[in-house]
Amino acid sequence: MTRVGREVRVRGYPAGPVTTGDFEVVEVEVPGPAPGEVLVRNTWTSVDPGLRLRLRPDAPAGYFVAFPLGEPMDGVMAVGEVVESCAEGFAVGDTVTHAKGWREYAVVDPAEVQLGGIGTLTRVELEGAEASWFLGPLGGMGLTAYAGLHVVDALRGGETVWVSAAAGAVGSLAVQIARLSGNRVIASAGSDDKVAWLQESLGVEAFNYRDGLDDRLGALAPHGVDVCFDSVGGDHLEAALDHLGRNGRVAMCGSISDYESEPKGPRNLFLAVSKDLTLRGFRGSSNLHLMPEMRQLIAGWLATGELVHRETVFTGLESAPHALAEMIAGRTIGKTLVSIG
Amino acid sequence: MTRVGREVRVRGYPAGPVTTGDFEVVEVEVPGPAPGEVLVRNTWTSVDPGLRLRLRPDAPAGYFVAFPLGEPMDGVMAVGEVVESCAEGFAVGDTVTHAKGWREYAVVDPAEVQLGGIGTLTRVELEGAEASWFLGPLGGMGLTAYAGLHVVDALRGGETVWVSAAAGAVGSLAVQIARLSGNRVIASAGSDDKVAWLQESLGVEAFNYRDGLDDRLGALAPHGVDVCFDSVGGDHLEAALDHLGRNGRVAMCGSISDYESEPKGPRNLFLAVSKDLTLRGFRGSSNLHLMPEMRQLIAGWLATGELVHRETVFTGLESAPHALAEMIAGRTIGKTLVSIG
Incomplete structure (x- = not known):
């Protein structure tokens, strides 16, 4: 049986903010899996x-x-269901994660190492979890938040941790892992809605950086902070350097403020x-x-409700470019996802 | 007896390169030491x-x-000889280090913590060392070189270490400590004379960054470097980021390239x-x-001749501003010092 599925391709690189016109959604014929491969419906x-x-x-x-340009976007995480398997260890109906997202059907070779291993085809056991969580708190987002705090030795508690982009997928997890590890957490985000969510649902002190990054951070932490978990870069990283105390550490997760312009150090x-x-x-x-210790810890907190997970879901593959533009513009909260089919 | 001594004062802050006109040398009356104090002839x-x-x-x-402006320059290291002592533990004739340099006579209170302790009045035992070495390899320079390699875990050997400003006081020690610890060392400096000294006397691979920082570093370390010991900042730090391999480390010692201009990240x-x-x-x-382990290690290497120490000496207190201008312009090699009286 020949299947037809849609996939998103990059039409051209945006010069400024991402728009949906930078992408195209095309219909392609989906081959069956070759020996050793698996066909996944994302x-x-x-x-x-x-x-x-x-x-x-x-x-x-x-x-x-x-x-x-003009090819499927490899290296983007997806969750799906195995619909045909010619590979040992994978059966029809299995829930899997892999790195061939932004398309409806993916033919995946389990032997192909993707994204340093994190995107290699992997069967997941739901055990009460939602499948989408493996793109969020139980997947790369959880690992990134946990690893960032780990590498700057911020999991032992008793310190003041500032998390920027704190209402985002990684940020909101870093906030909660840091807090549940016994730190005082200060969270920042770019809208009052996000700040309210951070305060009310995540239970931390929070501020809107558009009200004055330096002033607000200085007011909440007049004696400085010990650790910054930063995904923003630019003025946020400068503020981190200004407000860190002696022997302070920055977990540098990214610098989203630079992604649409010329980076400045x-x-x-x-x-x-x-x-x-x-x-x-x-x-x-x-x-x-x-990954194993992170999953055990976070799955436990999700089960007891100590850790809150929020998703902004866009429906239908064709909404993926719009979802990306919305996320980069700061108009989504928590993990941004596209549900397919 | 009332003594008269000269001291250097800052007349105004230079807008660009330092000149001798930014300083003045004035003659002042030197009081005797009060109880608990020591008078030192630097x-x-x-x-x-x-x-x-x-x-x-x-x-x-x-x-x-x-x-x-218009006051003695506190917080600059000096070596001297105690000429009057009203403090326990210090006797006339003792060789001491302290942080009241750029003057001929200093009244020093041993209880005053200076430069985080490194500049607090300290008696040193020469034990075959030259007094000036306590401003160089056996003092703050040695400690800075050793500590920098220590904090980035570069003392265990077996790695490739790039040292910038390698013909300077700290750089030339970092080069040698890194090499004697079993690393491959690549050294860079800004003149052919310096490069020749690094190659011939310090026994390491070296290049003149003015011949092309990126090209020369890339040619010497085509597979990247593990550690950078950087005192320059600016384009040197950018080159470090470009040429470091996975899990690389930078020991950031300073950013002399920024000191006379607006810093750029x-x-x-x-x-x-x-x-x-x-x-x-x-x-x-x-x-x-x-400090104790550094001194033991470096004193041993100095005694056997395994570690080379070079000084650029200017004579007479009045030459101190000129010495500073020459050093910042890159025209001195090794530790830059002023011998007084």
């Missing part, structure tokens, strides 16, 4: 800030290479010298060894 | 890149505060995320606990 696909970085012809090194980086600061860049996928 | 005073940072009205936070800082890099700012004086 049910959810992920919308991540890092995608924006891959919409630049000058995408930085590492695995953040530019998406090729922090002008006050010398403070790292004068205050003995550590800036630690990291990728979730470089810390796959932490 | 024999050597230090000339450090960090001084330039304190010649800015907008000097960054921490102990890098601006020198007040590294535009490629995102590479810290994509390559899991650690940028570790540090101060030597924050690592005073390493």
